[in-house]
Amino acid sequence: MKPGDVSFYRYFPISKRDKNWGLYITTAGEARIAPHTLYPPSGHPKGFAFEWQRGRILDGFALVYISSGRGNFESERKFSASIEPGHAFLLFPGVWHRYAPAQDTGWHEHWIGFDGETARQWLRHRFISPKNPVLKINAEDTVMATFSRVVQAIRANRPALQQILAGATANLLGLCYSAQQAQPAAETQNSNIIESAIARIQNEYAGNLNMQLLARELGVSYRWFRGTFAAHTGLGPHQYLLELRLVRARNLLAETEFSIKEIAMQTGFEDEHYFSRLFQQKLNLTPSQWRTRSRPHK
Template structure:
C-alpha cells in the first residue's frame, strides 16, 4: 500500500516510509532489455518469504530463494521476479530519508552487497505484518511508529548480513576510492585522476566502475559526504555556518548554501533552525499536551 507523505516529525527523524505491503507473482517475469529496467528515486527492501527467483542489479545477478531479502537503490537499474511457475511471495518497504542516506554512506546499505539471507524468520515476518497494521491506522502516532518499525526491520537485516561475502575487484576498487575520498573531505574537490594514476588504472574506468557500483558519480558521492558532515556540524555544534563551509572546502558561502539546499531542500540556516525547533522544550511540551489529549479519547 502506498502511503501519504508523512508529517514533518517523521521526516526529521530521517527515515520515512513511502509504501509497505505484501505481493505475489505466480509466473516468471520476462527479462526486459536493460534500458527498460526500473529505477527508483528512493530505497526499497524486498523480503522473499515463499518461492524464489532472480534479482538483477546493473551487471550483477543474484539468486533469491525464500528467506532472502534484497535492497533497491536510487537510480540503479534493477529487475526481479520468480524464476519458475512456482512463483513467489514478497514483503516490501519503500523508504527514504537522511538516516537511509547515512546507512549507505557508512556501508550498511550498499549496492556492493544488496542481498541479505535472514532465512524465513517468523519474528521478522510478524514485525512486517505489525507495520502493515500500523499503516492502516489513523492514529496520530502512526508515522513515528512506521519509521521505528522500519528501523527495527533494517537493524535485523543488518545483523543477519553475511559479513564474509566474497569481494570482487570492482568492489575493492570502490572501497579504496571511498576511503581516499573520506580523507579528502576538507579539500575543494577529490582528485580521481590522481588516484587513478597512482593505482595504474584509467580515469574513465575508475569513474565508470564507481558509478555502476554505487549509483553515484564520484563528484556526487564526494559532495554528499561533505553535506553529511555539514549536517552533523549544524546539528551538533554552534559553529558559524560560513566557517563550516570553508572547513569543508566550499570556500564561497553562497556556493555552500546553494549546494546544501540542493541536497537537503533547506539552506544551512533553515536546517539548523528546523532542528532547534524540534529539540526545543516548547516543542516537546506541545507533543506531551497532544499525547494527553489522545489518551483521553
C-alpha cells in the same frame, strides 16, 4: 492478480514533520504472486511501477523480503542473484535494478520503501551498500512478525503512523546489517568455489568444457553457479570461457606461425569460420589483420 491472491499496499504523502524525524516511509505492502502470472502487477504509481525489459531506478530506498517462491534479482555493475525464501534485497536511490519471480513458482513478497537523512547516513557509513544488495536473513519469524505489524498499523491508521513504520524499518535494516556481518564465511566459501571454477576453465579452456557439468562437480546448482560467477567476474561462465579463448588466440597469432585453423583448434574452437567471425565481432579485426598489426616488424 488472481482471485485469492494476497495484495495489500499503500503509498504515503510525506510531510515536513516526517522528514524531520530522519526516516520516513514512502510505501509498504505485500503481494502473493501466483505462478504464470504477469509481473509486476498493475496498479502501482509512476516512479514505482516498472517493466522487466527496462528495469527501474528509484528516488529512494526499498527493502523487499521473499517469504516463499523463488526468482531473480539484477542490478547495476552486472550484479545478478537467484532469490530463494528468506532472501531480502535492498534497492538504492539512483541504482538501476529489476527483479521477478520464477514463472513456475511465483513468490510472496513483502516490501517497505523508505528515505530520509538517517537512511542516507546508513549508506554513507556503509551499513548498507549497493555492492551487497542481496542478503539471507536467518530470522524469518522476526521479519514476518515485523511486516505483520507494519500491515496492521497501516490498516488501523494509527496515530504517528510514519514514526511507527520508521521504527519497524530500522528494525528490519538492523536484521539486514546483522545478516551482512554474518556473511564473510559464506562469501569465502563462495569465492573458493568460483576460484576453483576459474582455475578449471583456465587449465581446460581448449577442451570441451560443459559448464552445467562443472557446476555439478563443484557441488552447486547451475543457476547458483552462473549468477555467483557473474557477480565475481562480471561475466557469465560461458562468456568468460570465450573471452579467455580469444585472449589465448591473440597471443598465438602474435607469437607463432600457426595457421588460423590450427589456432582455432588449439584454443577450443572446432570451427575455423566461427572463430574468425567471433574474433572480428569482438575486436573489429580479422585474425589475419590482428596478426599483421601485432608484429609490424616481422
